[in-house]
Amino acid sequence: MTRLDGRRGVVKDTGYGFPVGLWRRLEAHPPSGLARIRAWRSPLRGPWLTSVFGAVLLVSLPVVIITGLLSYIAYGPQFGQAIPADVGWLRLPQFDWPTRPAGLFALNQGLHVVLGLVIIPVVLAKLWSVIPKLFSWPPARSVAQALERLSLLLLVGGILFEIATGVLNIQYDYLFGFSFYTAHYYGAWVFIAGFVTHVAIKLPTMITSLRSRSLRAELSIPLAQTHPEPPDPTGLVTTDAAPPTMSRRGALALVGGGSLLVAALSVGQVLDGAARGTALLLPRGRSYGDGPNDFQVNRTAAAAAIKPAATGADWVLAINGGSRPITLDRAALQAMPQHTASLPIACVEGWSTTQTWTGVRLADLAALAGVAAPRSAMVASLEQDGAFNKATLAANQVLDPDALLALQVNGAELSADHGYPARIIVPAMPGVHNTKWVSSIEFRSV
Protein backbone atom coordinates (compact mmCIF):
# COMPACT_ATOMS: atom_id res chain seq x y z
CA MET A 1 0.00 0.00 0.00
CA THR A 2 1.38 3.38 -0.93
CA ARG A 3 -0.05 5.64 1.63
CA LEU A 4 2.56 8.32 1.77
CA ASP A 5 5.05 9.43 -0.79
CA GLY A 6 8.80 9.06 -0.48
CA ARG A 7 9.43 12.65 0.51
CA ARG A 8 7.21 12.32 3.53
CA GLY A 9 9.21 9.38 4.70
CA VAL A 10 7.27 6.60 3.25
CA VAL A 11 7.42 3.13 2.08
CA LYS A 12 6.13 1.89 -1.22
CA ASP A 13 3.82 -1.05 -1.69
CA THR A 14 6.64 -3.42 -2.54
CA GLY A 15 8.84 -2.11 0.27
CA TYR A 16 9.26 -4.17 3.39
CA GLY A 17 9.35 -2.84 6.92
CA PHE A 18 11.45 -4.35 9.70
CA PRO A 19 12.29 -7.24 9.85
CA VAL A 20 12.67 -7.45 6.09
CA GLY A 21 13.59 -11.14 6.06
CA LEU A 22 10.43 -12.17 7.87
CA TRP A 23 8.07 -10.27 5.59
CA ARG A 24 9.89 -11.50 2.49
CA ARG A 25 9.70 -15.11 3.66
CA LEU A 26 6.00 -14.67 4.45
CA GLU A 27 5.36 -13.41 0.94
CA ALA A 28 7.24 -16.34 -0.58
CA HIS A 29 5.11 -18.92 1.23
CA PRO A 30 1.43 -18.44 0.50
CA PRO A 31 -0.81 -21.12 1.97
CA SER A 32 -1.66 -23.65 -0.71
CA GLY A 33 -5.41 -23.11 -0.46
CA LEU A 34 -5.05 -19.43 -1.26
CA ALA A 35 -3.45 -20.10 -4.61
CA ARG A 36 -6.45 -22.16 -5.58
CA ILE A 37 -8.85 -19.25 -5.19
CA ARG A 38 -9.65 -18.18 -8.71
CA ALA A 39 -8.83 -14.63 -9.55
CA TRP A 40 -11.24 -11.91 -8.53
CA ARG A 41 -12.83 -11.03 -11.82
CA SER A 42 -15.49 -8.39 -11.32
CA PRO A 43 -14.70 -5.42 -13.58
CA LEU A 44 -16.54 -3.13 -11.18
CA ARG A 45 -14.25 -3.43 -8.17
CA GLY A 46 -11.93 -0.49 -7.79
CA PRO A 47 -11.01 2.38 -5.48
CA TRP A 48 -13.65 4.71 -6.96
CA LEU A 49 -16.56 2.35 -6.32
CA THR A 50 -15.27 1.48 -2.85
CA SER A 51 -14.91 5.18 -2.10
CA VAL A 52 -18.49 5.93 -3.15
CA PHE A 53 -19.75 3.34 -0.67
CA GLY A 54 -17.24 4.65 1.85
CA ALA A 55 -18.44 8.23 1.43
CA VAL A 56 -22.07 7.19 2.00
CA LEU A 57 -21.08 5.40 5.18
CA LEU A 58 -18.86 8.27 6.29
CA VAL A 59 -21.93 10.52 6.27
CA SER A 60 -24.48 8.07 7.66
CA LEU A 61 -22.56 6.14 10.31
CA PRO A 62 -21.82 9.18 12.51
CA VAL A 63 -25.59 9.78 12.69
CA VAL A 64 -26.14 6.19 13.80
CA ILE A 65 -23.29 6.46 16.32
CA ILE A 66 -24.42 9.78 17.81
CA THR A 67 -28.10 8.79 18.09
CA GLY A 68 -26.98 5.55 19.73
CA LEU A 69 -24.89 7.35 22.32
CA LEU A 70 -27.69 9.89 22.93
CA SER A 71 -29.99 6.98 23.57
CA TYR A 72 -27.68 5.84 26.36
CA ILE A 73 -27.86 9.33 27.90
CA ALA A 74 -31.67 9.37 27.54
CA TYR A 75 -31.86 6.37 29.87
CA GLY A 76 -30.47 8.52 32.69
CA PRO A 77 -26.97 7.30 33.57
CA GLN A 78 -26.96 9.87 36.42
CA PHE A 79 -29.54 7.67 38.15
CA GLY A 80 -27.64 4.49 37.43
CA GLN A 81 -30.37 3.29 35.09
CA ALA A 82 -28.53 3.39 31.76
CA ILE A 83 -27.29 -0.04 30.77
CA PRO A 84 -24.46 -0.89 31.33
CA ALA A 85 -24.49 1.21 34.50
CA ASP A 86 -20.78 1.42 35.24
CA VAL A 87 -18.86 2.10 32.07
CA GLY A 88 -15.65 3.49 33.59
CA TRP A 89 -13.94 5.99 31.36
CA LEU A 90 -16.49 5.41 28.62
CA ARG A 91 -18.87 7.57 30.67
CA LEU A 92 -20.75 9.99 28.46
CA PRO A 93 -21.52 13.61 29.35
CA GLN A 94 -24.56 13.50 31.61
CA PHE A 95 -27.43 15.91 31.34
CA ASP A 96 -31.13 15.85 32.02
CA TRP A 97 -32.74 14.44 28.90
CA PRO A 98 -35.14 17.13 27.64
CA THR A 99 -38.89 16.59 27.52
CA ARG A 100 -39.27 18.82 24.47
CA PRO A 101 -39.89 18.30 21.66
CA ALA A 102 -42.13 15.47 22.82
CA GLY A 103 -41.06 13.38 19.85
CA LEU A 104 -37.33 13.73 20.61
CA PHE A 105 -36.74 10.15 21.74
CA ALA A 106 -38.99 8.81 18.98
CA LEU A 107 -36.93 10.78 16.46
CA ASN A 108 -33.60 9.76 17.97
CA GLN A 109 -34.44 6.05 18.09
CA GLY A 110 -36.26 6.09 14.78
CA LEU A 111 -33.16 7.57 13.15
CA HIS A 112 -30.82 5.16 14.91
CA VAL A 113 -32.74 2.03 14.01
CA VAL A 114 -34.14 2.90 10.58
CA LEU A 115 -30.90 4.47 9.34
CA GLY A 116 -28.94 1.60 10.88
CA LEU A 117 -31.07 -0.86 8.89
CA VAL A 118 -30.99 1.22 5.71
CA ILE A 119 -27.20 1.28 5.52
CA ILE A 120 -26.88 -2.51 5.78
CA PRO A 121 -26.91 -2.96 1.98
CA VAL A 122 -24.22 -0.29 1.71
CA VAL A 123 -22.10 -2.02 4.35
CA LEU A 124 -22.44 -5.34 2.51
CA ALA A 125 -21.56 -3.68 -0.80
CA LYS A 126 -18.53 -1.98 0.75
CA LEU A 127 -17.34 -5.31 2.13
CA TRP A 128 -17.92 -6.97 -1.26
CA SER A 129 -15.88 -4.27 -2.94
CA VAL A 130 -12.80 -4.81 -0.75
CA ILE A 131 -13.00 -8.54 -0.09
CA PRO A 132 -10.09 -9.45 -2.42
CA LYS A 133 -7.86 -7.67 0.10
CA LEU A 134 -8.83 -10.19 2.75
CA PHE A 135 -7.38 -13.02 0.70
CA SER A 136 -4.43 -11.16 -0.81
CA TRP A 137 -0.96 -12.45 -0.07
CA PRO A 138 1.14 -11.47 1.77
CA PRO A 139 -1.23 -10.22 4.46
CA ALA A 140 1.40 -7.62 5.38
CA ARG A 141 4.82 -6.41 4.39
CA SER A 142 5.49 -4.42 7.55
CA VAL A 143 4.41 -3.99 11.14
CA ALA A 144 2.36 -1.03 9.96
CA GLN A 145 0.32 -3.14 7.57
CA ALA A 146 -0.09 -5.94 10.09
CA LEU A 147 -1.42 -3.54 12.72
CA GLU A 148 -3.70 -1.86 10.22
CA ARG A 149 -5.20 -5.22 9.29
CA LEU A 150 -5.82 -5.94 12.94
CA SER A 151 -7.65 -2.62 13.20
CA LEU A 152 -9.80 -3.69 10.25
CA LEU A 153 -10.91 -6.69 12.30
CA LEU A 154 -12.21 -4.24 14.89
CA LEU A 155 -13.88 -2.17 12.18
CA VAL A 156 -15.56 -5.03 10.35
CA GLY A 157 -16.22 -7.11 13.45
CA GLY A 158 -17.57 -4.02 15.17
CA ILE A 159 -20.09 -3.08 12.52
CA LEU A 160 -21.22 -6.66 11.88
CA PHE A 161 -21.61 -7.25 15.63
CA GLU A 162 -23.64 -4.07 16.04
CA ILE A 163 -25.80 -4.97 13.05
CA ALA A 164 -26.36 -8.55 14.20
CA THR A 165 -27.26 -7.66 17.79
CA GLY A 166 -29.39 -4.69 16.71
CA VAL A 167 -31.30 -6.60 14.05
CA LEU A 168 -32.04 -9.46 16.46
CA ASN A 169 -32.99 -7.15 19.32
CA ILE A 170 -35.63 -5.20 17.39
CA GLN A 171 -37.29 -8.54 16.61
CA TYR A 172 -37.20 -9.86 20.19
CA ASP A 173 -34.97 -12.73 19.12
CA TYR A 174 -32.46 -12.92 21.96
CA LEU A 175 -30.52 -15.70 20.30
CA PHE A 176 -27.23 -14.30 21.59
CA GLY A 177 -27.98 -14.92 25.24
CA PHE A 178 -26.05 -11.92 26.60
CA SER A 179 -27.29 -8.48 27.64
CA PHE A 180 -28.14 -6.64 24.45
CA TYR A 181 -27.61 -3.20 25.97
CA THR A 182 -24.19 -4.01 27.42
CA ALA A 183 -22.88 -5.76 24.34
CA HIS A 184 -24.27 -3.17 21.94
CA TYR A 185 -22.73 -0.35 24.00
CA TYR A 186 -19.23 -1.79 24.28
CA GLY A 187 -19.42 -3.17 20.74
CA ALA A 188 -20.16 0.37 19.60
CA TRP A 189 -16.96 1.63 21.23
CA VAL A 190 -14.91 -1.07 19.55
CA PHE A 191 -16.51 -0.10 16.26
CA ILE A 192 -15.95 3.62 16.91
CA ALA A 193 -12.24 2.92 17.53
CA GLY A 194 -11.93 1.02 14.27
CA PHE A 195 -14.07 3.49 12.33
CA VAL A 196 -12.29 6.67 13.41
CA THR A 197 -8.89 5.10 12.74
CA HIS A 198 -9.96 3.80 9.35
CA VAL A 199 -11.27 7.23 8.37
CA ALA A 200 -8.08 8.92 9.57
CA ILE A 201 -5.92 6.54 7.53
CA LYS A 202 -8.08 6.22 4.44
CA LEU A 203 -9.71 9.63 4.05
CA PRO A 204 -6.99 10.93 1.67
CA THR A 205 -7.30 7.76 -0.43
CA MET A 206 -11.07 8.15 -0.50
CA ILE A 207 -10.92 11.77 -1.64
CA THR A 208 -8.32 11.01 -4.33
CA SER A 209 -10.33 8.04 -5.56
CA LEU A 210 -13.59 9.98 -5.66
CA ARG A 211 -11.87 12.65 -7.75
CA SER A 212 -10.59 10.04 -10.20
CA ARG A 213 -14.01 9.74 -11.83
CA SER A 214 -17.01 12.00 -12.13
CA LEU A 215 -20.12 10.56 -10.52
CA ARG A 216 -22.33 12.41 -12.98
CA ALA A 217 -20.41 11.03 -15.95
CA GLU A 218 -20.43 7.54 -14.43
CA LEU A 219 -24.21 7.64 -14.18
CA SER A 220 -24.47 7.99 -17.96
CA ILE A 221 -22.22 5.03 -18.81
CA PRO A 222 -24.19 1.97 -19.96
CA LEU A 223 -23.17 -1.66 -19.64
CA ALA A 224 -21.51 -1.84 -23.04
CA GLN A 225 -19.09 0.95 -22.12
CA THR A 226 -18.33 -0.33 -18.63
CA HIS A 227 -14.63 -1.00 -18.21
CA PRO A 228 -12.49 -1.61 -15.13
CA GLU A 229 -10.99 1.34 -13.33
CA PRO A 230 -7.31 1.94 -14.16
CA PRO A 231 -4.89 -0.35 -12.31
CA ASP A 232 -4.36 0.95 -8.78
CA PRO A 233 -1.68 0.52 -6.12
CA THR A 234 -4.21 -0.90 -3.63
CA GLY A 235 -4.85 -3.89 -5.88
CA LEU A 236 -8.65 -3.59 -5.84
CA VAL A 237 -8.85 -3.47 -9.63
CA THR A 238 -8.67 -6.92 -11.16
CA THR A 239 -6.04 -7.70 -13.77
CA ASP A 240 -8.23 -10.43 -15.24
CA ALA A 241 -11.64 -8.80 -15.67
CA ALA A 242 -14.63 -10.87 -16.71
CA PRO A 243 -17.03 -9.26 -19.21
CA PRO A 244 -19.27 -6.88 -17.26
CA THR A 245 -22.77 -8.13 -16.46
CA MET A 246 -23.77 -4.91 -14.75
CA SER A 247 -22.80 -1.28 -15.29
CA ARG A 248 -21.27 0.71 -12.49
CA ARG A 249 -24.40 2.86 -12.31
CA GLY A 250 -26.40 -0.37 -12.21
CA ALA A 251 -24.41 -1.53 -9.20
CA LEU A 252 -25.00 1.80 -7.45
CA ALA A 253 -28.72 1.57 -8.27
CA LEU A 254 -28.80 -2.00 -6.96
CA VAL A 255 -27.28 -1.03 -3.61
CA GLY A 256 -29.39 2.13 -3.40
CA GLY A 257 -32.45 0.10 -4.30
CA GLY A 258 -31.64 -2.35 -1.51
CA SER A 259 -31.48 0.54 0.94
CA LEU A 260 -34.77 1.95 -0.35
CA LEU A 261 -36.40 -1.46 0.06
CA VAL A 262 -35.20 -1.68 3.66
CA ALA A 263 -36.37 1.88 4.29
CA ALA A 264 -39.80 1.10 2.86
CA LEU A 265 -40.05 -1.99 5.06
CA SER A 266 -38.94 -0.32 8.29
CA VAL A 267 -40.08 3.30 8.36
CA GLY A 268 -43.66 2.15 9.04
CA GLN A 269 -42.78 1.31 12.63
CA VAL A 270 -42.56 5.02 13.46
CA LEU A 271 -45.81 5.90 11.67
CA ASP A 272 -49.39 5.61 12.88
CA GLY A 273 -52.48 4.60 10.98
CA ALA A 274 -52.48 2.54 7.81
CA ALA A 275 -48.88 3.52 7.01
CA ARG A 276 -47.69 1.34 9.90
CA GLY A 277 -48.61 -1.74 7.91
CA THR A 278 -45.81 -1.02 5.42
CA ALA A 279 -43.35 -2.44 7.95
CA LEU A 280 -44.48 -5.82 6.65
CA LEU A 281 -41.83 -7.97 8.29
CA LEU A 282 -41.20 -6.09 11.54
CA PRO A 283 -42.94 -6.68 14.88
CA ARG A 284 -44.14 -3.10 15.03
CA GLY A 285 -45.82 -3.05 11.65
CA ARG A 286 -48.80 -4.94 13.03
CA SER A 287 -52.25 -3.71 13.92
CA TYR A 288 -53.92 -4.57 17.20
CA GLY A 289 -57.40 -3.52 16.05
CA ASP A 290 -59.46 -0.34 16.09
CA GLY A 291 -60.24 0.13 19.77
CA PRO A 292 -58.83 2.85 22.06
CA ASN A 293 -56.32 0.41 23.58
CA ASP A 294 -55.37 -1.22 20.29
CA PHE A 295 -51.87 0.11 19.83
CA GLN A 296 -48.39 -1.34 20.26
CA VAL A 297 -47.93 -3.27 23.50
CA ASN A 298 -44.49 -3.52 25.04
CA ARG A 299 -44.49 -6.35 27.57
CA THR A 300 -47.89 -7.82 28.26
CA ALA A 301 -49.52 -7.98 31.68
CA ALA A 302 -49.23 -11.75 31.49
CA ALA A 303 -45.49 -11.57 30.79
CA ALA A 304 -45.04 -9.18 33.71
CA ALA A 305 -47.06 -11.57 35.91
CA ILE A 306 -49.54 -8.87 36.94
CA LYS A 307 -52.32 -10.60 38.85
CA PRO A 308 -55.84 -9.22 38.34
CA ALA A 309 -56.34 -9.20 42.11
CA ALA A 310 -53.47 -6.71 42.49
CA THR A 311 -55.08 -4.25 40.09
CA GLY A 312 -58.66 -4.57 41.38
CA ALA A 313 -60.66 -2.43 43.76
CA ASP A 314 -58.03 -2.79 46.49
CA TRP A 315 -55.29 -1.18 44.43
CA VAL A 316 -53.85 1.98 45.91
CA LEU A 317 -51.06 4.27 44.83
CA ALA A 318 -48.49 4.98 47.52
CA ILE A 319 -46.90 8.41 47.38
CA ASN A 320 -43.77 8.82 49.43
CA GLY A 321 -41.17 11.47 49.96
CA GLY A 322 -43.40 14.06 51.62
CA SER A 323 -43.68 14.70 55.32
CA ARG A 324 -45.96 11.68 55.57
CA PRO A 325 -46.83 8.86 53.17
CA ILE A 326 -50.06 9.19 51.24
CA THR A 327 -52.16 6.52 49.61
CA LEU A 328 -54.67 7.26 46.89
CA ASP A 329 -57.16 4.83 45.44
CA ARG A 330 -58.36 5.12 41.86
CA ALA A 331 -61.44 7.16 42.82
CA ALA A 332 -59.23 9.68 44.61
CA LEU A 333 -57.00 9.95 41.55
CA GLN A 334 -60.03 10.42 39.31
CA ALA A 335 -61.29 13.18 41.59
CA MET A 336 -58.10 15.17 41.05
CA PRO A 337 -57.82 17.59 38.08
CA GLN A 338 -57.43 15.53 34.90
CA HIS A 339 -55.13 16.60 32.11
CA THR A 340 -55.11 15.27 28.54
CA ALA A 341 -52.07 15.24 26.27
CA SER A 342 -51.27 13.69 22.92
CA LEU A 343 -47.85 12.13 23.36
CA PRO A 344 -45.71 9.59 21.54
CA ILE A 345 -44.43 6.52 23.29
CA ALA A 346 -41.18 5.38 21.74
CA CYS A 347 -39.06 2.33 22.32
CA VAL A 348 -35.32 1.83 22.10
CA GLU A 349 -36.13 -0.60 19.28
CA GLY A 350 -37.02 2.38 17.10
CA TRP A 351 -40.79 2.10 16.95
CA SER A 352 -43.15 4.75 18.26
CA THR A 353 -46.84 5.55 18.37
CA THR A 354 -48.71 8.69 19.39
CA GLN A 355 -51.80 8.34 21.60
CA THR A 356 -53.99 10.65 23.65
CA TRP A 357 -53.46 10.14 27.35
CA THR A 358 -55.55 11.42 30.27
CA GLY A 359 -54.60 11.43 33.91
CA VAL A 360 -53.15 13.36 36.83
CA ARG A 361 -50.15 15.61 36.38
CA LEU A 362 -47.09 14.29 38.20
CA ALA A 363 -46.47 17.87 39.34
CA ASP A 364 -49.89 17.85 41.06
CA LEU A 365 -49.07 14.59 42.81
CA ALA A 366 -45.74 16.06 43.97
CA ALA A 367 -47.53 19.12 45.31
CA LEU A 368 -50.04 16.89 47.06
CA ALA A 369 -47.21 15.02 48.71
CA GLY A 370 -45.74 18.31 49.85
CA VAL A 371 -42.66 18.15 47.63
CA ALA A 372 -43.10 21.30 45.59
CA ALA A 373 -39.69 21.17 43.92
CA PRO A 374 -38.76 17.51 43.49
CA ARG A 375 -35.24 16.78 42.24
CA SER A 376 -36.35 13.38 40.99
CA ALA A 377 -39.05 10.78 41.39
CA MET A 378 -38.77 7.02 41.69
CA VAL A 379 -41.70 5.15 40.20
CA ALA A 380 -42.22 1.49 41.03
CA SER A 381 -44.45 -1.03 39.31
CA LEU A 382 -46.50 -3.91 40.63
CA GLU A 383 -44.25 -6.04 38.48
CA GLN A 384 -41.93 -8.06 40.71
CA ASP A 385 -39.26 -9.12 38.25
CA GLY A 386 -38.13 -7.49 35.07
CA ALA A 387 -35.37 -5.01 34.40
CA PHE A 388 -37.77 -2.11 34.01
CA ASN A 389 -40.10 -2.54 36.98
CA LYS A 390 -38.99 0.83 38.31
CA ALA A 391 -37.62 4.04 36.90
CA THR A 392 -36.21 7.30 38.17
CA LEU A 393 -37.46 10.48 36.55
CA ALA A 394 -35.44 13.70 36.54
CA ALA A 395 -36.94 16.96 37.78
CA ASN A 396 -37.77 18.21 34.29
CA GLN A 397 -39.56 14.94 33.57
CA VAL A 398 -41.66 15.19 36.75
CA LEU A 399 -42.54 18.86 36.31
CA ASP A 400 -43.36 18.95 32.60
CA PRO A 401 -47.03 20.02 32.30
CA ASP A 402 -47.71 16.98 30.11
CA ALA A 403 -46.00 14.49 32.45
CA LEU A 404 -48.85 12.30 33.64
CA LEU A 405 -49.88 9.43 35.75
CA ALA A 406 -52.28 8.30 33.04
CA LEU A 407 -55.54 6.56 33.93
CA GLN A 408 -57.05 6.63 30.46
CA VAL A 409 -55.94 6.45 26.85
CA ASN A 410 -57.97 7.69 23.90
CA GLY A 411 -60.93 8.30 26.22
CA ALA A 412 -61.08 4.77 27.62
CA GLU A 413 -59.71 3.05 30.71
CA LEU A 414 -56.20 1.69 30.21
CA SER A 415 -56.19 -1.98 29.27
CA ALA A 416 -54.25 -4.45 31.39
CA ASP A 417 -51.50 -4.62 28.75
CA HIS A 418 -51.16 -0.85 28.72
CA GLY A 419 -50.76 -0.57 32.48
CA TYR A 420 -54.16 -0.54 34.21
CA PRO A 421 -54.80 0.84 36.81
CA ALA A 422 -52.27 3.63 36.16
CA ARG A 423 -49.14 4.24 34.14
CA ILE A 424 -46.57 6.97 33.65
CA ILE A 425 -46.37 8.90 30.40
CA VAL A 426 -43.74 11.63 30.06
CA PRO A 427 -42.85 13.46 26.85
CA ALA A 428 -39.66 12.29 25.10
CA MET A 429 -38.82 9.72 27.78
CA PRO A 430 -37.59 6.24 26.76
CA GLY A 431 -40.64 3.99 26.50
CA VAL A 432 -39.60 1.49 29.14
CA HIS A 433 -39.34 4.26 31.74
CA ASN A 434 -43.03 5.03 31.29
CA THR A 435 -43.73 2.53 34.05
CA LYS A 436 -46.93 0.50 33.80
CA TRP A 437 -49.05 -0.91 36.67
CA VAL A 438 -47.67 1.80 38.98
CA SER A 439 -47.70 0.91 42.66
CA SER A 440 -45.76 3.78 44.19
CA ILE A 441 -44.10 7.10 43.47
CA GLU A 442 -41.42 8.57 45.68
CA PHE A 443 -40.73 12.26 45.13
CA ARG A 444 -37.21 13.11 46.18
CA SER A 445 -36.12 16.61 47.09
CA VAL A 446 -32.43 15.79 47.37
Next chain:
Amino acid sequence: MPTVLARVGAFYGANPLHLLALLACFALAGYAALRTLAEPTWPVILLWFLGAVIAHDLVLFPLYALADRSLIAGLRVMRPGRSSAPPRVPAVNHLRVPLLGTGLTFLLFFPGIIAQGQQTYLAATGQTQEPYLGRWLLLTAAMFATSAIIYAVRLAFTQHAAPGSRDQGR
Protein backbone atom coordinates in the same frame (compact mmCIF):
# COMPACT_ATOMS: atom_id res chain seq x y z
CA MET B 1 14.90 15.18 12.23
CA PRO B 2 13.57 14.26 8.77
CA THR B 3 16.14 11.47 8.52
CA VAL B 4 15.10 10.09 11.91
CA LEU B 5 11.46 10.14 10.86
CA ALA B 6 12.35 8.48 7.58
CA ARG B 7 14.25 5.79 9.45
CA VAL B 8 11.35 5.16 11.82
CA GLY B 9 9.06 5.10 8.79
CA ALA B 10 11.19 2.54 7.01
CA PHE B 11 11.45 0.39 10.13
CA TYR B 12 7.74 0.50 10.92
CA GLY B 13 6.46 0.64 7.36
CA ALA B 14 4.48 3.88 7.48
CA ASN B 15 4.43 7.37 8.92
CA PRO B 16 4.77 7.35 12.74
CA LEU B 17 1.38 9.13 12.91
CA HIS B 18 -0.08 5.94 11.47
CA LEU B 19 1.27 4.06 14.47
CA LEU B 20 -0.11 6.63 16.89
CA ALA B 21 -3.57 6.39 15.33
CA LEU B 22 -3.53 2.61 15.56
CA LEU B 23 -2.28 2.57 19.14
CA ALA B 24 -5.09 4.92 20.12
CA CYS B 25 -7.51 2.61 18.31
CA PHE B 26 -6.29 -0.51 20.11
CA ALA B 27 -6.26 1.25 23.45
CA LEU B 28 -9.89 2.36 23.11
CA ALA B 29 -11.12 -0.95 21.70
CA GLY B 30 -9.09 -2.86 24.27
CA TYR B 31 -10.58 -0.81 27.10
CA ALA B 32 -14.11 -1.42 25.84
CA ALA B 33 -13.35 -5.14 25.52
CA LEU B 34 -11.92 -5.16 29.03
CA ARG B 35 -15.13 -3.66 30.40
CA THR B 36 -17.14 -6.57 29.02
CA LEU B 37 -15.13 -8.90 31.27
CA ALA B 38 -17.44 -7.76 34.07
CA GLU B 39 -20.19 -9.65 32.23
CA PRO B 40 -20.33 -13.35 33.02
CA THR B 41 -21.25 -13.89 29.37
CA TRP B 42 -18.13 -12.17 27.99
CA PRO B 43 -16.86 -15.27 26.15
CA VAL B 44 -20.15 -15.42 24.25
CA ILE B 45 -19.86 -11.74 23.35
CA LEU B 46 -16.33 -12.33 22.03
CA LEU B 47 -17.52 -15.38 20.15
CA TRP B 48 -20.27 -13.38 18.48
CA PHE B 49 -17.84 -10.61 17.57
CA LEU B 50 -15.46 -12.98 15.83
CA GLY B 51 -18.33 -15.12 14.61
CA ALA B 52 -19.89 -12.14 12.85
CA VAL B 53 -16.71 -11.64 10.82
CA ILE B 54 -16.41 -15.33 10.00
CA ALA B 55 -20.10 -15.56 9.15
CA HIS B 56 -19.78 -12.74 6.66
CA ASP B 57 -16.33 -13.29 5.17
CA LEU B 58 -16.19 -17.07 5.11
CA VAL B 59 -19.85 -18.07 4.86
CA LEU B 60 -22.14 -15.37 3.48
CA PHE B 61 -19.71 -13.96 0.91
CA PRO B 62 -18.61 -17.33 -0.54
CA LEU B 63 -22.25 -18.45 -0.67
CA TYR B 64 -23.52 -15.46 -2.61
CA ALA B 65 -20.44 -15.36 -4.83
CA LEU B 66 -20.95 -19.03 -5.64
CA ALA B 67 -24.65 -18.46 -6.26
CA ASP B 68 -23.83 -15.61 -8.62
CA ARG B 69 -21.26 -17.62 -10.58
CA SER B 70 -23.71 -20.52 -10.79
CA LEU B 71 -26.38 -18.15 -12.05
CA ILE B 72 -24.14 -16.79 -14.80
CA ALA B 73 -22.89 -20.26 -15.76
CA GLY B 74 -26.44 -21.61 -15.72
CA LEU B 75 -27.72 -18.87 -17.99
CA ARG B 76 -24.86 -19.54 -20.40
CA VAL B 77 -25.66 -23.26 -20.49
CA MET B 78 -29.29 -22.48 -21.20
CA ARG B 79 -28.35 -20.67 -24.40
CA PRO B 80 -26.55 -23.46 -26.29
CA GLY B 81 -24.69 -22.45 -29.40
CA ARG B 82 -25.28 -18.79 -28.75
CA SER B 83 -22.79 -18.16 -26.02
CA SER B 84 -20.66 -16.00 -28.31
CA ALA B 85 -23.46 -13.59 -29.19
CA PRO B 86 -24.72 -11.56 -26.24
CA PRO B 87 -28.44 -11.96 -25.52
CA ARG B 88 -30.74 -9.19 -26.75
CA VAL B 89 -31.84 -8.47 -23.22
CA PRO B 90 -29.59 -10.13 -20.65
CA ALA B 91 -31.71 -12.00 -18.12
CA VAL B 92 -29.02 -12.13 -15.46
CA ASN B 93 -29.93 -8.93 -13.61
CA HIS B 94 -33.63 -9.73 -13.82
CA LEU B 95 -32.80 -12.73 -11.67
CA ARG B 96 -30.09 -11.13 -9.55
CA VAL B 97 -32.23 -8.24 -8.34
CA PRO B 98 -35.18 -10.27 -6.98
CA LEU B 99 -32.77 -12.90 -5.63
CA LEU B 100 -30.83 -10.24 -3.77
CA GLY B 101 -34.07 -8.67 -2.55
CA THR B 102 -35.21 -12.05 -1.26
CA GLY B 103 -31.86 -12.69 0.40
CA LEU B 104 -31.64 -9.24 1.96
CA THR B 105 -35.14 -9.37 3.43
CA PHE B 106 -34.48 -12.85 4.80
CA LEU B 107 -31.15 -11.78 6.27
CA LEU B 108 -32.74 -8.84 8.08
CA PHE B 109 -36.10 -10.29 9.05
CA PHE B 110 -35.44 -14.03 9.45
CA PRO B 111 -36.43 -14.18 13.14
CA GLY B 112 -40.06 -13.46 12.23
CA ILE B 113 -39.95 -15.55 9.05
CA ILE B 114 -38.72 -18.71 10.74
CA ALA B 115 -40.55 -17.86 13.99
CA GLN B 116 -37.47 -17.76 16.16
CA GLY B 117 -37.79 -16.39 19.69
CA GLN B 118 -41.52 -17.09 19.88
CA GLN B 119 -41.76 -16.77 23.65
CA THR B 120 -39.93 -13.46 23.98
CA TYR B 121 -41.86 -12.16 20.99
CA LEU B 122 -45.17 -13.09 22.60
CA ALA B 123 -44.12 -11.62 25.95
CA ALA B 124 -43.12 -8.34 24.34
CA THR B 125 -45.97 -7.86 21.89
CA GLY B 126 -48.80 -10.17 22.90
CA GLN B 127 -48.81 -11.48 19.33
CA THR B 128 -47.41 -14.42 17.39
CA GLN B 129 -45.02 -14.42 14.45
CA GLU B 130 -47.53 -16.31 12.33
CA PRO B 131 -47.93 -13.84 9.41
CA TYR B 132 -44.27 -13.26 8.54
CA LEU B 133 -43.45 -16.35 6.50
CA GLY B 134 -46.48 -15.81 4.28
CA ARG B 135 -45.74 -12.11 3.90
CA TRP B 136 -42.13 -12.77 3.00
CA LEU B 137 -43.13 -15.35 0.40
CA LEU B 138 -45.63 -12.91 -1.11
CA LEU B 139 -43.02 -10.16 -1.14
CA THR B 140 -40.61 -12.53 -2.88
CA ALA B 141 -43.27 -13.45 -5.41
CA ALA B 142 -43.97 -9.77 -6.04
CA MET B 143 -40.29 -9.02 -6.61
CA PHE B 144 -39.83 -11.87 -9.07
CA ALA B 145 -43.11 -11.05 -10.85
CA THR B 146 -42.19 -7.37 -11.18
CA SER B 147 -38.77 -8.29 -12.51
CA ALA B 148 -40.30 -10.75 -14.98
CA ILE B 149 -42.78 -8.15 -16.25
CA ILE B 150 -39.99 -5.61 -16.75
CA TYR B 151 -37.97 -8.27 -18.56
CA ALA B 152 -40.91 -9.11 -20.84
CA VAL B 153 -41.53 -5.42 -21.57
CA ARG B 154 -37.85 -4.85 -22.35
CA LEU B 155 -37.81 -7.91 -24.58
CA ALA B 156 -40.88 -6.75 -26.46
CA PHE B 157 -39.53 -3.24 -26.75
CA THR B 158 -36.17 -4.47 -28.03
CA GLN B 159 -37.86 -6.72 -30.58
CA HIS B 160 -40.02 -3.87 -31.81
CA ALA B 161 -37.08 -1.52 -31.98
CA ALA B 162 -34.98 -3.98 -33.97
CA PRO B 163 -37.29 -6.42 -35.74
CA GLY B 164 -34.49 -7.73 -37.94
CA SER B 165 -32.47 -8.92 -35.00
CA ARG B 166 -35.08 -11.54 -34.11
CA ASP B 167 -34.19 -13.78 -37.00
CA GLN B 168 -30.52 -12.98 -36.92
CA GLY B 169 -30.31 -14.27 -33.39
CA ARG B 170 -31.58 -17.71 -34.28
